[in-house]
Amino acid sequence: MNPSPALNEAKAEEAIHFLNELLQLLPGGVNSPVRALSGLERRPLLIESASQDRVTDLSGRSYIDLCCSWGALILGHANPRVLEALASQLPKGTSYGITSRLEGEIARQVVALMPSIELVRFVSSGSEATMSAARLARGFTGREVIVKFNGNYHGHADLFLVQAGSGLETFGLSSSAGVPQGTVEKTLSLPYNDLGAIRRLFADPNLSHTIAAVIVEPVSGNMGVVPPEPGFLELLRSETERTGALLIFDEVITGFRVSKGGAQELYGIKPDLSCIGKIVAGGLPAAAFGGRREIMSYLAPLGPVYQAGTLSGNPLAMCAGLATLQAIQEEGFYAELERKCHLLLDPVEEAIFNSPLPIALQRVGSMFTLFFGRQSVRNLSEARECDPVLFKRFFGSLLDRGIYLPPSPFESSFISSAHSDNHLTEASEAICAAIHSLG
Ligand SMILES: Cc1ncc(COP(=O)(O)O)c(C=O)c1O
Structure with missing residues (x-):
């Protein structure tokens, strides 16, 4: 549950102060570079807590998490x-x-x-x-x-x-x-x-x-x-x-x-x-x-x-x-993960099909990436041909809608068994809308 707007504002202020302090304490305010959101024109997230398929930041704002601690959390947060x-x-x-x-x-x-x-x-x-x-x-x-x-x-x-x-x-x-x-x-x-x-x-x-x-x-x-x-x-x-x-x-x-x-x-x-x-x-x-x-x-x-x-x-x-x-190892674990992937990504495939931009959705099991500016990517040279500005807009648009993606075009997103159907549908709609707004 998100706190009231007034509380939110005070907490957001506090989070900014804390981030400024962190910048004085940790190189770039982070303990691993990609977390700094460099080049994305956004402030690094500061997480207070996480549960199932969501992370909540210091300002009290929750995000559906498609990074899942860089793939570690196949069962989601706080399983x-x-x-x-x-x-x-x-x-x-x-x-x-x-x-x-x-x-x-x-x-x-x-x-x-x-x-x-x-x-x-x-x-x-x-x-x-x-x-x-x-x-x-x-x-x-x-x-x-x-x-x-x-x-x-x-x-x-x-x-x-x-x-x-x-x-x-x-x-x-x-x-x-x-x-x-x-x-x-x-x-x-x-x-x-x-x-x-x-x-x-x-x-x-x-x-x-x-x-x-x-x-x-x-x-x-x-x-x-x-x-x-x-x-x-x-x-x-x-x-x-x-x-x-x-x-x-x-x-x-x-x-x-x-x-x-x-x-x-x-x-x-x-x-x-x-x-x-x-x-x-x-x-x-x-x-x-x-x-x-x-x-x-x-x-x-x-x-x-x-x-x-x-x-x-x-x-x-x-x-x-x-x-x-x-x-x-429980019966049906991967089949259920696969079902969740389809729930999230089938509509995205359609949005890509209808977009005037070349976009590739590449997925193996519950790891996937959207590449902007190419129909497919086979190697690093092709990945580097993708458009970083489109990714920046895509990432920011999803963040604004409460969806957290790994903050780099060169990363994989992940789905966990804790992602609820409702949240996957919400994320799917947000991704489709973001793709639409890019085109
Ligand atoms: C394929 C692969 N190998 C090795 C590593 C390094 O693992 P760690 O970050 O735990 O040192 C990573 C980290 O993301 C990775 O993706």
């Missing part, structure tokens, strides 16, 4: 099962720094849901998972080159912060100040969905035998939703296998999102290593990486590759994750 699990764990302690029963219970679920994972290591963030998986791949293969794809994001570890490239000549150019050239000189970033570039890379015997791993978002979520073209993941699998490199699926977003067993189940490809995050921790700070026993056994304490963490396997994160993984 009762997750809260109950947390409440029963809290009096038992918040961190042990010693292995707990919960770590075994959640590991059992993960290996059952993703059979390519035989051994799993829990960490505290997706960045930590991908960074550790890359180190493990290098340690296991004795090779150093890591291949990634333009527009895929694997967290902020130095070795992944390279500029988008078109081929071998673009090896290892760092994309962030503070990343030493030496750290990225063994990282190569290629165009997503470009089968020719992959064939050329692996056809070079001098180079192909230096590749420790290819890491890929099997459905890209970080240039907006870009699905893999037929043959892309298959080629990565066959070429890495042929040349002795490892294939790492970064399923930090797609794991338990695009299907119960992630993108690897959806597309029927078995990676050597997988990184999972977000959903696996039910909205708490944890993630994991895992894969073939032979590879994972290279990890300390079994093997020579070092990796560790004070809060790894944190009991609160483990029990929130466990409650979430149990919920997604």
Whole structure:
């Protein structure tokens, strides 16, 4: 329930004061850059609370949330099962720094849901998972080159912060100040969905035998939703296998999102290593990486590759994750999510059809993106051709109508099981109206 207008005004004033103070305390007023809403000519949201499919800001205004903590909250905010699990764990302690029963219970679920994972290591963030998986791949293969794809994001570890490239000549150019050239000189970033570039890379015997791993978002979520073209993941699998490199699926977003067993189940490809995050921790700070026993056994304490963490396997994160993984395995969970997606997006497809503007709606399961200015997007270059001004207007128009989208054209929106039909209909109407007003 929104407070009265007078109360709202006072709270809005207070929120602005608080934001000004935050700007003096946190760089850009935020703890992660995209939250600053840079370039969108809006103030960053300051959230007071959240429940089910809504977030409420300090001024008392509620928004239907289509960001869902960047995909972590597949059950929505403050899910009762997750809260109950947390409440029963809290009096038992918040961190042990010693292995707990919960770590075994959640590991059992993960290996059952993703059979390519035989051994799993829990960490505290997706960045930590991908960074550790890359180190493990290098340690296991004795090779150093890591291949990634333009527009895929694997967290902020130095070795992944390279500029988008078109081929071998673009090896290892760092994309962030503070990343030493030496750290990225063994990282190569290629165009997503470009089968020719992959064939050329692996056809070079001098180079192909230096590749420790290819890491890929099997459905890209970080240039907006870009699905893999037929043959892309298959080629990565066959070429890495042929040349002795490892294939790492970064399923930090797609794991338990695009299907119960992630993108690897959806597309029927078995990676050597997988990184999972977000959903696996039910909205708490944890993630994991895992894969073939032979590879994972290279990890300390079994093997020579070092990796560790004070809060790894944190009991609160483990029990929130466990409650979430149990919920997604209930009969009909994904079918119901799919129904909700149709409720939200079928009318949007029609609005796009009737719009004079080229707009692409790309969706895999309950993750989707609207691209303004193109009929389809297959890679980062095409995503960058989209019109940022149209996105800014679209985002602002939805915000004004009480709908919160991820605040960047290069992100995925998410639907949770907590989105009510009423709110999805409301959001759908708002999206259609916004599309109409752009045209
Ligand atoms: C595919 C992918 N990998 C890794 C990460 C990094 O995860 P974290 O933000 O938890 O470090 C993200 C974050 O959004 C991601 O989308």
